[in-house]
Amino acid sequence: MKKRNFFVLGMLVMVLAFGMAVIGCDDDNGGDNGSGSSFMGATLNLSGQVWTRDWDENDNPKYELFTGNRAGISGVGYHDGDEVNIGGSGSISNGQLSFSITTPLETANLQGWYWGESFNNFNFSPSNARFAELYTLNISGSENDNELSKSFGNDNTSESVEYVYVDRDVTITGSGKTTTHACDCEDYDDQCYCGSDCNCGGTSISRNLNLNFKAGWNIITIKNEYNESNQSQTMSIFAGDSSRSRWVLDEWNNYNMNIQVFIENVIPNNNARSLLRSKH
Numbered sequence: 001m002k003k004r005n006f007f008v009l010g011m012l013v014m015v016l017a018f019g020m021a022v023i024g025c026d027d028d029n030g031g032d033n034g035s036g037s038s039f040m041g042a043t044l045n046l047s048g049q050v051w052t053r054d055w056d057e058n059d060n061p062k063y064e065l066f067t068g069n070r071a072g073i074s075g076v077g078y079h080d081g082d083e084v085n086i087g088g089s090g091s092i093s094n095g096q097l098s099f100s101i102t103t104p105l106e107t108a109n110l111q112g113w114y115w116g117e118s119f120n121n122f123n124f125s126p127s128n129a130r131f132a133e134l135y136t137l138n139i140s141g142s143e144n145d146n147e148l149s150k151s152f153g154n155d156n157t158s159e160s161v162e163y164v165y166v167d168r169d170v171t172i173t174g175s176g177k178t179t180t181h182a183c184d185c186e187d188y189d190d191q192c193y194c195g196s197d198c199n200c201g202g203t204s205i206s207r208n209l210n211l212n213f214k215a216g217w218n219i220i221t222i223k224n225e226y227n228e229s230n231q232s233q234t235m236s237i238f239a240g241d242s243s244r245s246r247w248v249l250d251e252w253n254n255y256n257m258n259i260q261v262f263i264e265n266v267i268p269n270n271n272a273r274s275l276l277r278s279k280h
Contacts, residue, residue: 038211038218038239044134044163046099050092051248052149054076061153066249067095072140073148075101077132080112086132086165097148097247101217104132104165110172115237116223119174119209129170134163139251146251152244158224159242166213174209202231209237 050066073090076083084106090099107130114133116122139146150161180203211220221242225234 002074012141013186039214040217042216043102044217048247050095050097050249070139073137075134076136076138078114090154100148107132122174124172130167132165150245150247156226160222161242161245164218168215170213176206176208179204205234207236
């Protein structure tokens with residue numbers, strides 16, 4: 001199976017280390033703080049208006065209503081370093097998404113959760129709990145790698161929504177950490193994507209993680225806050241939906257989709273548009 005999108009590009013490896021340290025719900029900085037409910041039920045039913053996205057002259061994302069139709073939608077999961085087809089079925093009709101999944105086609109031990117390596121003292125109980133993570137929807141029948149995700153992004157914040165299936169009630173915890181990273185522009189075709197000079201580096205800050213999932217499907221939001229002045233990235237995961245996110249349809253080729261997911265989840269700043277345009 002193919003790797004999760006932004007793993008496969010060499011230019012993303014450094015920033016992934018910079019930006020993908022994850023976090024939890026002990027957040028006192030205002031806004032969502034993990035107090036929401038995560039449980040969605042034994043069957044996950046997703047619906048809503050679909051949007052497309054572009055960038056304006058100030059490099060900020062702009063959204064337009066999508067009113068078309070798409071068939072053949074299935075769920076894409078990720079565990080143990082690979083993307084996997086977890087099943088489900090759905091479509092877009094007149095711009096409205098309808099998708100449903102009950103038991104995923106494939107599950108794994110929670111030790112293989114994508115976010116687990118981003119914590120100190122990552123732990124889950126019971127230890128034999130199995131999971132599946134739905135982080136994007138794939139649209140088949142096209143030459144492009146067309147995907148649909150629920151997200152929000154502006155100059156300094158991004159939020160992405162994911163759905164996690166567990167086969168039993170489970171508690172997931174982890175300790176946050178602060179890590180400093182170097183950015184060597186020579187690894188990226190002599191271009192630096194940190195937002196300033198080459199060797200600019202940066203700091204990733206993760207907050208404590210504390211999630212309580214019920215057997216079935218649960219919803220989480222991954223929030224990234226980027227401070228360009230000190231090149232820091234702070235991330236948190238909380239139970240519940242993001243009030244600002246929307247279903248976004250990206251009908252790009254596979255390479256551009258890799259960059260798009262990277263930007264949406266790692267560096268939602270004013271370099272987004274120039275980074276995209278420079279690599280294709």
